[in-house]
Amino acid sequence: MTPPHIHDSVAPESDADVIIIGAGISGSAAAKALHDQGKSVLIVEGNDRIGGRTWTEPEGAPGGPIDNGGMFIGDTHKHLIELGTSLGLEMTPSGKPGDDLYVVQGEVLRAPNEQLDPSLPFVPEYLASLEALDELADSVGWEHPWDSAHAAELDSKTVATWIAETFEHEEVRRLHTVLVNTFLGADPYDVSLLYWAYYVSECEGTKCLMGTRDGAQWAWWFGGAAQVSWRIADAIGREKILLEWPVDRVEQDDSGVTVFSGQRSLRARHVVIAMSPLASNQIRFTPALPTSRAQLQARSPMGRYYKVQARYPSAFWVKQGTSGALLDTDDVGVFLLDGTKPTDTLATLIGFIGGSNYDRWAGRTEQERKSAFLDLLVKSFGPQAAEPSYFHETDWTEQEWAKGGPVTYMPPGVMSHFGAALRDPIGRIHFAGTEASLQWSGYMEGGVRAGQNAAAAIVETLDATTRKEALL
Ligand SMILES: Cc1cc2nc3c(=O)[nH]c(=O)nc-3n(C[C@H](O)[C@H](O)[C@H](O)COP(=O)(O)OP(=O)(O)OC[C@H]3O[C@@H](n4cnc5c(N)ncnc54)[C@H](O)[C@@H]3O)c2cc1C
Structure with missing residues (x-):
């Protein structure tokens, strides 16, 4: 399977229920969960490829596909395994x-x-x-x-x-x-x-x-880790993913969120920030983020x-x-x-x-x-x-968009003061990305969990709004 070639074919004024910023495994998992619940999604991605910190090159090296980023699947990475398997991927044990x-x-x-x-x-x-x-x-x-x-x-x-x-x-x-x-x-x-x-x-x-040979280093997907995101792109429709669309500004108001990339903009009812705190610190938010989230982003390196x-x-x-x-x-x-x-x-x-x-x-x-x-x-x-x-x-x-790897770490004084801001939504802005996961933060599993959690919270809110509107 080769990476999907995706064109910037959605008009900038297009609306969606949810815009997901970041086409890594977390944003992809969020998109799939929302799509499966009948919500319309768009993913905007700064890079010219999808997958983020999973980066497979199917023909990038002699001897077989090569993973430049995340690759190992843990034996308790149940959400990842379930998602990948549902997309038709197969695993092979890694230990020798x-x-x-x-x-x-x-x-x-x-x-x-x-x-x-x-x-x-x-x-x-x-x-x-x-x-x-x-x-x-x-x-x-x-x-x-x-x-x-x-x-x-x-x-x-x-x-x-x-x-x-x-x-x-x-x-x-x-x-x-x-x-x-x-x-x-x-x-x-x-x-x-x-x-x-x-x-x-x-x-x-x-x-x-x-x-x-077990634990976090238990298995791999045949063909490479980024296939999870590629197959989700196929499942939701490749036209829903806009590459080379780096978000520099997010504006939230009473009725929705507008997401900007230079002169381009898109509007949705909710937005998911599916990237590390450091990467999200490159985005300007209006109104400004609460201090705890702003400090978390500013002080959590990769x-x-x-x-x-x-x-x-x-x-x-x-x-x-x-x-x-x-x-x-x-x-x-x-x-x-x-x-x-x-x-x-x-x-x-x-x-x-x-x-x-x-x-x-x-x-x-x-x-x-x-x-x-x-x-x-x-x-x-x-x-x-x-x-x-x-x-x-x-x-x-x-790597311009990852800004380091494999994960975020926190210096002294950050987690005790600002850690709680990792996961809490701010109005219509929801945080995914592996760092927002309760467990296996730093891993593909955490990315999937955080994406699915953000999607579930949004579905609940959207469905509650629909029910309320129906009663009026
Ligand atoms: C070398 C390496 C080895 C690793 N090994 C393993 C492993 O063996 N097993 C494992 O489970 N995990 C491993 N990891 C970690 C794992 O890859 C990550 O935890 C996981 O892929 C993170 O996914 P994510 O979607 O949360 O974030 P990311 O993959 O970082 O996705 C964020 C996306 O947002 C995009 N983006 C950033 N800024 C913007 C912007 N302003 N506008 C639009 N888009 C933007 C990025 O381009 C990226 O596509 C490894 C990572 C590295 C680097």
Whole structure:
């Protein structure tokens, strides 16, 4: 399946019940839910493609379709799985048999059954540290983390302070650093401890978050993740999606909302902002947003992130009894996973590099980055890793509309003061985007949930209005 080619064929003066700003998976899920309920929708999208942080190129690389963005489906991502399956997509498990690897202070350590050798001096503290993080996450929860008992205290310190205060072994400190780098694209010194604890909680704990063959990294769609949005575009009608239509202004009044892109405008009864808080901060709202939402948007950055992919004639690492999963806490600071689907003709290793590792990486030339990455693979998997058939990197900070990746993070002082504004509608303005989801915020699943929630709230309001009008 190829991405739909969509034309700007709807006249600017066209009305709809709902305008959705953003054709990522969240806006697409909202559009489908509204369309299925008989509401008219238009999606306006700044980019020249749909999918947002899911970005599949069906023929973009030798060996099979390539996903430059979100890709892994978790075993509890029920809304995503149900939506994708209803659109005719099929899943394939992602995990490979074999030992995971850890690279810690120059040594490559094997972890059979995902377990590091407990006799290594730092391992007992590492295992206890994950339990401590889970306990902290449980104490914060995911529904109203800003109201949790120690919210203000936890939000006054960074994850870096917590790591330094709590753990003795340098290896444990480094492992926690790379976890934050990997899952938020940020560094522990960037991130509020309250936000990190909330993130772990809303992703069902460290085991689920970090699983290399279950949990959040359980499966993929054959053909790529952006197909969810492409198929929704087909289902609702491609003419309902206006590409290269970047919204710069939203005006709300008593009877509706007008959405502007330069000189162009569209009007609807409700609008869904289906993007990250940072992306929505580029839009001017009239009347001005309440302080809490405005501050949330102004103070919630996106991570900084490289996704690196190396493809080889065969998955030689599997033949060596390794799964391809690797966590490097040394020079590269990468989380690596096998990304080979049964339909691919080349085998893929995928690396994620974020936070201060991103900063160091970005300061190198393309050739230096490639050499450093391949050197790590050679050290871990042997000389066959030296010559990939294909090498590709996506720098998400260069993506104009995403403004970073993989997700939003919050520095100290934001979640406890302004977190509640993530989800609350403001009159006819509704917030979707993965960040607005109660759970799996930061993931495709969260995008689907937030989109469907916004759609359900709008349907309720529209139907109530219709009933009221019928009585008059
Ligand atoms: C490298 C990477 C790896 C990831 N890996 C995974 C993974 O394995 N599994 C997983 O579940 N998740 C993963 N994620 C996260 C996942 O991709 C996102 O959580 C999800 O796609 C977010 O969807 P969304 O619709 O909420 O937001 P987005 O996809 O960001 O959609 C927002 C849309 O709004 C558009 N837009 C922005 N500003 C404007 C404007 N002013 N006017 C009009 N349109 C605008 C954007 O172009 C975009 O299309 C990853 C992300 C990245 C970057």
